[in-house]
Amino acid sequence: MNTDKVVLRKFPLFARILIVLYLAILLFIVGLMIGFGILGNPMDVFDLDTWKHIVELTKEG
Numbered sequence: 001m002n003t004d005k006v007v008l009r010k011f012p013l014f015a016r017i018l019i020v021l022y023l024a025i026l027l028f029i030v031g032l033m034i035g036f037g038i039l040g041n042p043m044d045v046f047d048l049d050t051w052k053h054i055v056e057l058t059k060e061g
Helices: 013-039 042-046 048-060
Strands: none
Touching (some): 013 042
């Protein structure tokens, strides 16, 4: 009985990890845009001044 099987993957593990990471980042950005879209302009998520303002608000308390 030989249990030493070689598994040949059609889609390499490294590529799977990269795709999952890419999709996670993409969905994070889309989620931020949806959240900002409820409050105002969804493109404000890419504005550096918006993030500076958020950091200032969280550091005040």
